[in-house]
Amino acid sequence: MKYKYKFHPSDYELGENEQFYSDMEAKGWKLVKRGVNLSKFTPVKPSRARYRIEVSSPGFLEQAVLSEGQLAVYEDCGWSYVTDRGFLYVFRAPAGAEAPEFYNDPAQQAETLKRMKRNAVWGWAAPVVIWGLYFLMLVSLQGGVKIAADFQRGFVEGTSLYLLAAAGLADGTYLTVRNGWLISRTYRRLKKGVPLDHNPQKKHLAHKVIHRSLLAVLALLAALTAAQWIAARPADLPEEPGGPYLLAGDLGWEGRRKTFMNHESVVTHARSLLAEFWKTEEYLDVGPDATFHLCQDVYRLRDPGMSFWMADTLRKTSTFGRGGGNFSTLETDAVDAAWYNDLEVVAVKGPYAACVTITGWGRERTEPLAVCNALAARWGGS
Amino acid sequence: MPDQAPMTEAMYYILLSLLKPGHGYGMMQRIKELSGDRLEIGPGTLYGVLSRMSRDCLIVLTGEEGRRRNYAITEAGRDALLREYNRLKRMVADGSILEDTEK
Numbered sequence: 001m002k003y004k005y006k007f008h009p010s011d012y013e014l015g016e017n018e019q020f021y022s023d024m025e026a027k028g029w030k031l032v033k034r035g036v037n038l039s040k041f042t043p044v045k046p047s048r049a050r051y052r053i054e055v056s057s058p059g060f061l062e063q064a065v066l067s068e069g070q071l072a073v074y075e076d077c078g079w080s081y082v083t084d085r086g087f088l089y090v091f092r093a094p095a096g097a098e099a100p101e102f103y104n105d106p107a108q109q110a111e112t113l114k115r116m117k118r119n120a121v122w123g124w125a126a127p128v129v130i131w132g133l134y135f136l137m138l139v140s141l142q143g144g145v146k147i148a149a150d151f152q153r154g155f156v157e158g159t160s161l162y163l164l165a166a167a168g169l170a171d172g173t174y175l176t177v178r179n180g181w182l183i184s185r186t187y188r189r190l191k192k193g194v195p196l197d198h199n200p201q202k203k204h205l206a207h208k209v210i211h212r213s214l215l216a217v218l219a220l221l222a223a224l225t226a227a228q229w230i231a232a233r234p235a236d237l238p239e240e241p242g243g244p245y246l247l248a249g250d251l252g253w254e255g256r257r258k259t260f261m262n263h264e265s266v267v268t269h270a271r272s273l274l275a276e277f278w279k280t281e282e283y284l285d286v287g288p289d290a291t292f293h294l295c296q297d298v299y300r301l302r303d304p305g306m307s308f309w310m311a312d313t314l315r316k317t318s319t320f321g322r323g324g325g326n327f328s329t330l331e332t333d334a335v336d337a338a339w340y341n342d343l344e345v346v347a348v349k350g351p352y353a354a355c356v357t358i359t360g361w362g363r364e365r366t367e368p369l370a371v372c373n374a375l376a377a378r379w380g381g382s
Numbered sequence: 383m384p385d386q387a388p389m390t391e392a393m394y395y396i397l398l399s400l401l402k403p404g405h406g407y408g409m410m411q412r413i414k415e416l417s418g419d420r421l422e423i424g425p426g427t428l429y430g431v432l433s434r435m436s437r438d439c440l441i442v443l444t445g446e447e448g449r450r451r452n453y454a455i456t457e458a459g460r461d462a463l464l465r466e467y468n469r470l471k472r473m474v475a476d477g478s479i480l481e482d483t484e485k
Binding site: 054068069070071072073074075076077079100101102103104105109111112 | 390392405406407410421422423424425426427428429430431446448449450451
């Protein structure tokens with residue numbers, strides 16, 4: 001069986017949906033099922049038919065269903081039930097059938113929209129409130145500075161993902177506002193005694209342009225995010241560096257690579273809209289009862305003006321930096337600026353910014369200056 | 383007894399039709415007949431009014447025939463209908479001066 005799927009008007013455009021289904025049947029496509037965004041049609045001989053939508057208006061926590069008794073009355077009157085989705089029930093009557101309109105009194109029909117009206121507002125407000133509470137909880141547990149820095153770092157690494165979320169939020173907000181406005185307008189008109197327009201002629205061009213543009217942006221950002229996620233798989237750390245990061249050998253450490261707590265020596269290389277970056281982990285046996293662990297986050301920023309901002313973010317998000325307060329400035333000409341603590345070095349030069357963490361046990365400490373010199377040598381004259 | 387709010391036309395005719403118990407579609411047919419084809423109640427209107435009157439105990443569900451539900455008027459419904467009828471009758475009587483002014 002050949003089916004056709006088409007985007008239908010939003011749930012909050014009752015007359016537009018009725019008109020849409022009538023038009024489709026006139027073109028030879030009869031409604032089979034209504035989904036969230038798409039409706040499914042089956043081919044038929046083109047014919048004129050009336051479609052009407054009834055809205056179920058359940059109480060709080062009640063299911064949005066029309067009772068069997070109500071469906072029976074509608075069917076007795078010549079309306080065939082076709083499908084339902086959410087609050088909407090779609091009925092059909094062939095042209096010429098003497099099926100009466102659902103409502104004699106528009107004000108009574110307005111009562112059926114009350115639940116939809118509430119949902120248009122709370123359907124969006126509830127998640128916003130929940131996320132707001134979650135965010136407040138994070139701020140109280142971790143502190144605002146750390147969360148802001150995590151957010152900045154996440155934005156650099158996953159720019160398209162953050163923009164995707166922002167575009168989704170923008171589209172969701174736009175649709176919520178529009179749906180709320182549409183259903184409130186319909187409700188007010190019905191309350192005033194104006195019957196529902198079953199054949200609206202308005203094309204809603206501005207809405208189509210805004211919504212489709214946002215959807216196109218969402219699709220593009222989703223593709224970018226997926227491409228970045230697929231490309232950013234960890235690979236075995238090579239013997240020779242394949243990017244502007246260090247290997248243990250660059251700091252004078254020799255030894256056999258080993259597995260540490262199920263972690264292998266790996267490098268993850270990824271690109272975002274703001275930066276190209278490498279994250280490495282290297283674990284070496286460097287002698288009897290001595291190990292050397294080198295972990296790095298190295299960024300080549302597309303805008304070199306962002307590298308100091310990135311270094312600040314790296315200090316605030318570092319594992320041992322305690323929100324950035326546990327760093328001292330390192331005096332060196334090898335890089336543009338550097339900071340260090342017992343286990344970490346943050347350095348910046350040209351478009352590069354890096355946080356290098358050296359841990360392990362049973363060996364001598366690696367001097368921060370040596371790390372800066374090695375980074376400067378790797379980053380060259382940028 | 384407190385004053386009763388005036389009934390809508392749909393409420394009045396639905397109660398009137400339920401003097402003889404019946405199901406939704408039967409009520410619609412009976413209303414059409416009672417009003418001399420003047421009033422055709424839509425299924426949405428009918429069902430909304432039935433639910434409200436059922437909540438207010440003016441009618442009662444008496445049984446089901448397949449998917450159809452049968453309703454009957456209650457004593458409270460009959461009283462309310464009678465009070466509305468008397469109110470309308472008084473209104474018509476009060477309006478009879480119109481006929482005098484027409485002459």
